[in-house]
Amino acid sequence: MAADVHSLAPEVVVEFFAKIMPFKELDHETLHGMARHVKVDFFPKGTRLFHAGETTISHLLFIQQGGVKSFITDDEGEVTLKDYRGEGDYIGALGIIRGTKASLDVETVEDTFCFLLPQAIFLDLINTQPGFSQYYLKSFSEKFVGTAYAELRRHKMTRRGDENLYLFSMQVGDLVKKPLRKASADSTIQQAAQQMATHRVASLLIHQPGRPDEIIGIITDRDLSSKVLAPGLAYTEQVRCIMSSPVASVLSQSTCFDALLKMMSCSIHHLAVERRGKIIGVITSHDITLIQGVSPYSLFKEVGKQQKIPDLYPLSKKIPEMIRNLIKEGAKSGNISRMISILNDHILERLLTLLEEEIGPPPVAYCWLLMGSEGRREQTFKTDQDNAIIYADPKNEQQAKEAEEYFSRFTRKAIDHLVECGYPLCPGEIMAVNPKWCQPLSVWKGYFKDWVSSPDPQEILHATIFFDFRSGFGKASFADELRQYLSDLTERHELYLLHLANQCLAGKAPLSFFRNFIVEKNGEHKNKLDIKHQGLTPFVNFARLLALRHGIKETNTLARLHVLAKENIIDESLWVKAVDAYEMQMQLRIIHQLNQLEIDAEPDNHVAPDELSELEKRMLRDAFEVIDRLHSVLKTMFPTP
Amino acid sequence: MQFLDFHQGAPLAEYSFVVCDTELTGLNKRKDEIISIGAVRIVNLQIQLDQTFHRFIRPVNINPNKATLIHRITPEELKKADPAEEVLPQFIEFCDNSLIVGHFVGLDMYFLNKTARQVLGGTLSNPGVDTMRLARRYKDSGQTDHYGHHDHASAYNLDALAKEFGLPAFKPHDALEDALQTAYLFLYLIKKFKDGGIHSLKELYRAGRILH
Numbered sequence: 120m121a122a123d124v125h126s127l128a129p130e131v132v133v134e135f136f137a138k139i140m141p142f143k144e145l146d147h148e149t150l151h152g153m154a155r156h157v158k159v160d161f162f163p164k165g166t167r168l169f170h171a172g173e174t175t176i177s178h179l180l181f182i183q184q185g186g187v188k189s190f191i192t193d194d195e196g197e198v199t200l201k202d203y204r205g206e207g208d209y210i211g212a213l214g215i216i217r218g219t220k221a222s223l224d225v226e227t228v229e230d231t232f233c234f235l236l237p238q239a240i241f242l243d244l245i246n247t248q249p250g251f252s253q254y255y256l257k258s259f260s261e262k263f264v265g266t267a268y269a270e271l272r273r274h275k276m277t278r279r280g281d282e283n284l285y286l287f288s289m290q291v292g293d294l295v296k297k298p299l300r301k302a303s304a305d306s307t308i309q310q311a312a313q314q315m316a317t318h319r320v321a322s323l324l325i326h327q328p329g330r331p332d333e334i335i336g337i338i339t340d341r342d343l344s345s346k347v348l349a350p351g352l353a354y355t356e357q358v359r360c361i362m363s364s365p366v367a368s369v370l371s372q373s374t375c376f377d378a379l380l381k382m383m384s385c386s387i388h389h390l391a392v393e394r395r396g397k398i399i400g401v402i403t404s405h406d407i408t409l410i411q412g413v414s415p416y417s418l419f420k421e422v423g424k425q426q427k428i429p430d431l432y433p434l435s436k437k438i439p440e441m442i443r444n445l446i447k448e449g450a451k452s453g454n455i456s457r458m459i460s461i462l463n464d465h466i467l468e469r470l471l472t473l474l475e476e477e478i479g480p481p482p483v484a485y486c487w488l489l490m491g492s493e494g495r496r497e498q499t500f501k502t503d504q505d506n507a508i509i510y511a512d513p514k515n516e517q518q519a520k521e522a523e524e525y526f527s528r529f530t531r532k533a534i535d536h537l538v539e540c541g542y543p544l545c546p547g548e549i550m551a552v553n554p555k556w557c558q559p560l561s562v563w564k565g566y567f568k569d570w571v572s573s574p575d576p577q578e579i580l581h582a583t584i585f586f587d588f589r590s591g592f593g594k595a596s597f598a599d600e601l602r603q604y605l606s607d608l609t610e611r612h613e614l615y616l617l618h619l620a621n622q623c624l625a626g627k628a629p630l631s632f633f634r635n636f637i638v639e640k641n642g643e644h645k646n647k648l649d650i651k652h653q654g655l656t657p658f659v660n661f662a663r664l665l666a667l668r669h670g671i672k673e674t675n676t677l678a679r680l681h682v683l684a685k686e687n688i689i690d691e692s693l694w695v696k697a698v699d700a701y702e703m704q705m706q707l708r709i710i711h712q713l714n715q716l717e718i719d720a721e722p723d724n725h726v727a728p729d730e731l732s733e734l735e736k737r738m739l740r741d742a743f744e745v746i747d748r749l750h751s752v753l754k755t756m757f758p759t760p
Numbered sequence: 761m762q763f764l765d766f767h768q769g770a771p772l773a774e775y776s777f778v779v780c781d782t783e784l785t786g787l788n789k790r791k792d793e794i795i796s797i798g799a800v801r802i803v804n805l806q807i808q809l810d811q812t813f814h815r816f817i818r819p820v821n822i823n824p825n826k827a828t829l830i831h832r833i834t835p836e837e838l839k840k841a842d843p844a845e846e847v848l849p850q851f852i853e854f855c856d857n858s859l860i861v862g863h864f865v866g867l868d869m870y871f872l873n874k875t876a877r878q879v880l881g882g883t884l885s886n887p888g889v890d891t892m893r894l895a896r897r898y899k900d901s902g903q904t905d906h907y908g909h910h911d912h913a914s915a916y917n918l919d920a921l922a923k924e925f926g927l928p929a930f931k932p933h934d935a936l937e938d939a940l941q942t943a944y945l946f947l948y949l950i951k952k953f954k955d956g957g958i959h960s961l962k963e964l965y966r967a968g969r970i971l972h
Contacts, residue, residue, distance in 0.1 A: 129809040131930065131940065159807035161947040184928050230952070232928055232944065235806065 141254040169221035178235035185231025292371030295400030309354035336362030435540040452705035460496040485510035486597035494587035507556040628746035651724035700742035781938035798935030816841035845879040
């Protein structure tokens with residue numbers, strides 16, 4: 120009987136590994152043999168398992184129960200989520216195989232029990248078991264490879280089909296190939312041009328005379344033609360006369376995606392790359408498009424080039440495909456909706472510009488307003504039109520009539536073109552073509568004043584759409600003025616805010632007492648959750664209400680929450696929880712809609728909890744629980760007598 | 761005594777624990793006996809699955825009774841098993857200078873010591889830690905974020921605690937499986953306790969000490 124001492128194959132481990140690839144392929148003896156070397160560890164929720172670039176991986180971790188997230192943190196603390204792993208998944212294999220430190224930050228999002236397989240045992244299996252190394256190499260290339268996987272990436276770069284994987288995995292620092300070229304601000308234009316020609320570069324950084332490390336500007340070959348040749352400026356002028364200053368820069372560990380967003384939102388083509396406070400080089404939009412196939416940037420550029428409105432239709436229909444690629448690369452939902460907004464805004468801008476050229480300039484200045492989710496920059500695939508026009512108060516009746524006629528023609532055409540571009544009509548007719556929502560600034564002020572001072576349920580509904588307005592095109596100062604007017608109004612009308620608060624509190628988190636999801640019982644969406652109305656809207660409403668109360672001009676929900684936390688209106692921990700909860704739900708929603716598009720179904724917001732993984736379900740439950748916390752904050756701020 | 765110079769302030773990861781469970785013929789302290797011992801070692805606060813102990817013990821009195829039905833060890837298996845004088849020294853050797861952890865460990869220690877006195881003329885000197893007490897302290901400190909459960913006596917048995925804390929489940933009433941379940945509970949408790957868990961032996965003793 121002495122043989123059974125210490126020799127018992129731990130059943131729990133054998134059962135676990137017998138279910139997962141590639142271990143289930145092992146013969147009985149090998150499986151039991153390796154199972155004996157396994158250890159068990161427990162990591163409470165929120166434990167950091169790996170620090171990117173620091174943690175030496177001694178064991179391969181298998182999640183027996185619980186879940187982890189992997190992410191990248193840049194110098195500024197900005198976090199990019201990469202992946203979630205749950206039961207049966209492993210962590211650390213790549214590091215062990217390559218003999219490198221952890222390449223991602225990994226943290227438990229649940230109380231997590233892990234089986235630990237010592238590195239040596241794992242490497243032995245890799246070396247002796249047929250199929251083992253192929254299994255892991257294959258799964259690495261299928262997973263979204265993280266930022267630090269530079270080697271693996273370069274290896275894969277040469278292959279076709281992987282082109283669209285780099286926006287998120289590649290850091291801008293990796294793109295800086297050429298040595299930094301710079302010139303003193305007091306050198307002449309000709310000297311600078313000569314230097315550019317000698318080094319065959321299209322841009323030159325400009326530094327303070329005598330202080331080469333102090334970069335103050337940049338010139339590009341475009342500056343030479345537009346600011347020197349065209350106006351006939353003397354070549355002997357100092358280069359500082361034509362430089363752009365200051366230089367927009369990004370941190371070297373930012374992803375190419377972030378750099379692209381920055382270029383697109385600032386309409387610039389060059390960014391200086393900064394590492395530890397020093398500029399190490401310059402990247403251009405071309406550098407990024409080179410590593411990309413059909414990129415958001417090339418789409419962006421295409422839109423800007425079009426000279427006929429109908430040519431915009433097919434471009435706007437490319438957006439879902441592009442978003443699909445972004446999701447595949449592991450983009451966070453916040454990034455995705457920002458990208459959708461930038462592209463939609465750009466299409467709108469081009470469309471309205473061309474339309475003005477077609478039917479002639481407007482008699483008075485105007486601002487095209489975007490509202491609802493577009494106003495908050497929170498669109499997903501399904502983007503109804505919610506728009507309106509504010510125009511300058513006409514000077515006289517003649518002008519008023521002209522404006523009415525012009526905008527009626529203008530908006531009718533604009534709305535039709537937008538439909539052709541794939542933005543469906545707003546069922547509530549909140550569109551610029553509706554004369555009620557195409558009015559001079561003074562009328563708009565009147566609307567808001569009425570809504571705020573005599574709230575009835577219909578007016579409160581308006582609030583949720585109209586109060587998230589922002590300028591989409593035209594004279595943005597009208598939108599700013601209206602925003603300021605609204606801030607002044609709402610800060611004085613506590614009673615109105617109380618009505619809004621009651622409306623927020625009317626919606627309950629869709630969780631039963633036992634934390635089960637409350638789903639629709641009957642009908643078309645039986646056993647499904649409306650993730651937008653039940654899950655996301657409470658966050659949107661909460662952020663809007665507090666933004667109105669505290670005169671915060673942001674319209675984006677995450678941005679509003681951020682300001683609220685920075686100004687200590689809500690506490691830091693609630694902010695962090697709310698952001699996680701909101702992003703998690705947005706992600707679920709976007710992926711759900713993407714799956715629907717793949718099968719040619721109309722995207723909706725009805726998610727079936729049964730189809731979610733255990734980890735997703737738990738995260739969704741946690742997200743819903745945050746709604747209760749938001750509500751209790753509201754109850755404290757707006758106590759009912 | 762090997763335990764006299766224990767530094768109670770040292771981090772827990774430096775100690776070795778043996779989490780054990782015994783199956784008995786019954787709960788009568790006078791006449792019942794140990795029929796099975798299961799144990800697993802924890803080193804570096806990780807359960808070492810290659811260091812387990814699982815043995816049946818042939819009792820002096822082999823009578824099928826109610827307890828047999830619970831732990832499913834048949835009289836035939838017991839007849840084949842080694843007697844306590846052979847198994848117990850092996851178990852003591854396995855424990856070496858580890859601290860002994862058990863769920864309601866006082867009971868296990870009572871029977872282990874009773875048997876040790878009978879067959880070896882001495883008792884185990886290893887200090888013990890009771891996960892039931894740890895769990896009680898943990899719940900009393902109000903740190904549980906599980907709701908829908910209410911405090912009553914039965915909520916402190918091993919299965920109920922495993923369920924309440926959402927731990928992976930093991931087959932009950934098998935000494936080794938119960939020892940593993942207890943080990944999971946122990947890891948869970950010491951790491952969840954207070955901010956960031958229990959760090960030193962002193963803190964652990966304050967929360968769950970039963971002996972010495």
